[in-house]
Amino acid sequence: VISDAPIFPHESLEQFSKVNEYAGAIVSFSGKVRIDKHSGDETQALFLQAYDPITRTDIENKRLESLTRWDLDDALIQHRTGEILPGETIVFVATAAKHRRDAFLAADFLMDYLKTEAYFWKKEIGHKTSKWIEPKATDYDDAKRWVKPDLKDKKI
Amino acid sequence: MAELEFLGRLSERFAPKMQLSIPASIKSIAALRPWLNEQLDSDAFSHPSIRAIVNGKVTAEDGAISDKDIIAFYPPVGGG
Numbered sequence: 396v397i398s399d400a401p402i403f404p405h406e407s408l409e410q411f412s413k414v415n416e417y418a419g420a421i422v423s424f425s426g427k428v429r430i431d432k433h434s435g436d437e438t439q440a441l442f443l444q445a446y447d448p449i450t451r452t453d454i455e456n457k458r459l460e461s462l463t464r465w466d467l468d469d470a471l472i473q474h475r476t477g478e479i480l481p482g483e484t485i486v487f488v489a490t491a492a493k494h495r496r497d498a499f500l501a502a503d504f505l506m507d508y509l510k511t512e513a514y515f516w517k518k519e520i521g522h523k524t525s526k527w528i529e530p531k532a533t534d535y536d537d538a539k540r541w542v543k544p545d546l547k548d549k550k551i
Numbered sequence: 552m553a554e555l556e557f558l559g560r561l562s563e564r565f566a567p568k569m570q571l572s573i574p575a576s577i578k579s580i581a582a583l584r585p586w587l588n589e590q591l592d593s594d595a596f597s598h599p600s601i602r603a604i605v606n607g608k609v610t611a612e613d614g615a616i617s618d619k620d621i622i623a624f625y626p627p628v629g630g631g
């Protein structure tokens with residue numbers, strides 16, 4: 396789900412848990428706009444741009460990939476677009492599985508994808524200046540972990 | 552006329568979208584890049600990190616284009 400509307404992670408998690416009542420493990424992640432500073436200028440908001448239909452279809456394909464790669468009952472991705480204020484949720488990911496490892500790994504995989512490959516463009520808006528920001532080298536390193544074909548079976 | 556769209560930081564550097572008449576001799580994304588640089592007085596399109604989506608599909612350098620397409624150029628992606 397991609398929308399300009401606010402995400403309420405507690406409600407999303409409650410709903411997801413209800414739908415997946417037979418799951419033994421549910422993992423969720425909420426990514427929020429940090430309340431901090433950039434270049435000495437307090438962040439006023441983040442602006443997230445998407446380009447549909449490619450943003451939407453690519454996320455759905457990745458969600459389906461997570462369902463085949465791990466033993467999952469379900470996976471949910473919610474992502475904000477437009478202007479997002481400090482403290483608000485940008486992204487919510489939840490996974491449901493019989494066992495916790497599949498749920499943890501799939502949620503981690505989906506977040507790394509969203510940070511580095513999903514079709515979004517992100518701008519930090521400050522009081523005085525604003526700047527477009529791109530993934531960091533560490534974000535790309537994180538995403539590379541999932542390229543190894545044997546990783547899905549590896550126990551951590 | 553082709554519709555050019557610019558995403559992320561490119562949308563502010565140029566415009567979110569514009570219509571341009573692409574010469575018939577330009578048949579691929581690779582060929583479009585230097586022409587666009589010239590039209591928009593920029594070197595942005597030489598950079599390999601700037602990629603293209605043609606009619607809603609991510610398109611390789613040799614991907615075909617015509618003057619009827621919707622062509623979007625985008626810098627590196629990332630949300631979350």
